[in-house]
Amino acid sequence: MHIKLQDVSVNYSGKKVLKGITTTFETGNIVMIIGRNGSGKSTLLKVLAGLIDFAGQIIIPGKYSDISELTGYVFQNPETQIVGSTVFEDVIFGLENIGLSKTEMETRAKYVLDLLELSELKFFDPYYLSGGQKQRLAIASVLALNPEFLLLDEVTAMLDKNGKREVLNAVLKLKETNKGVLVATHEINLFLPYVDRCIYIEDGKIAFDGNPHDGAELYRKAATEKFKKMQV
Numbered sequence: 536m537h538i539k540l541q542d543v544s545v546n547y548s549g550k551k552v553l554k555g556i557t558t559t560f561e562t563g564n565i566v567m568i569i570g571r572n573g574s575g576k577s578t579l580l581k582v583l584a585g586l587i588d589f590a591g592q593i594i595i596p597g598k599y600s601d602i603s604e605l606t607g608y609v610f611q612n613p614e615t616q617i618v619g620s621t622v623f624e625d626v627i628f629g630l631e632n633i634g635l636s637k638t639e640m641e642t643r644a645k646y647v648l649d650l651l652e653l654s655e656l657k658f659f660d661p662y663y664l665s666g667g668q669k670q671r672l673a674i675a676s677v678l679a680l681n682p683e684f685l686l687l688d689e690v691t692a693m694l695d696k697n698g699k700r701e702v703l704n705a706v707l708k709l710k711e712t713n714k715g716v717l718v719a720t721h722e723i724n725l726f727l728p729y730v731d732r733c734i735y736i737e738d739g740k741i742a743f744d745g746n747p748h749d750g751a752e753l754y755r756k757a758a759t760e761k762f763k764k765m766q767v
């Protein structure tokens with residue numbers, strides 16, 4: 536399944552922050568989205584989540600009426616996304632508005648909690664979970680809605696070393712289930728060995744799209760150049 540962007544642009548109060556993005560995303564692979572602070576990574580994910588207005592075109596498969604039906608967005612800080620008073624309730628909460636039967640909701644909850652290795656914590660209060668567990672729960676709750684694409688925005692940034700590993704493993708599980716995964720991140724080394732493709736955004740435009748190692752190298756070079764200029 537594909538999502539096609541054609542000449543997608545975003546303005547924030549007159550300032551262009553995405554400038555004519557043309558690309559395609561497909562299910563079954565992981566795309567790492569890199570670029571300096573303020574380059575437009577989160578804005579791109581928010582467009583794909585259906586959260587903000589844009590100019591240009593997004594083409595989705597005919598059976599969907601809106602991009603938000605195809606995608607699920609996970610934020611940097613899991614605290615802002617967790618609403619249930621138990622792990623299980625948190626997953627169920629999001630499902631209550633989409634008209635599923637009780638059995639169907641429970642089946643989906645079981646599936647995502649098993650997949651992300653949270654079943655043993657089912658009746659725990661999320662407040663007491665570790666950062667990595669909280670972030671896995673945030674991913675599980677979004678995954679329960681069954682989007683084709685997961686949009687992960689700096690989901691490892693606030694975690695310790697173990698938490699980062701846990702979430703990385705969760706991302707790999709998503710790929711196994713044939714979801715499309717877009718990971719906006721500054722933690723290039725963590726994800727690099729596992730991603731299929733890298734998009735490097737510079738000042739609202741795609742500066743590179745392709746082999747992750749080449750993309751990471753280009754980004755590092757640009758960062759070093761910038762650093763050198765700052766020194767003079």
Ligand SMILES: Nc1ncnc2c1ncn2[C@@H]1O[C@H](COP(=O)(O)OP(=O)(O)OP(=O)(O)O)[C@@H](O)[C@H]1O
Pocket residue numbers: 547548552570571572573574575576577578579
């Ligand atoms: N709600 C907003 N209103 C106005 N400007 C915004 C808003 N959100 C983001 N911007 C601006 O849009 C540009 C792109 O921001 P964006 O958050 O997409 O960058 P990013 O690549 O995700 O950065 P970071 O690495 O810091 O997460 C920045 O200049 C930012 O200041």
Ligand SMILES: [Mg+2]
Pocket residue numbers: 576577578688689719
């Ligand atoms: Mg961002």
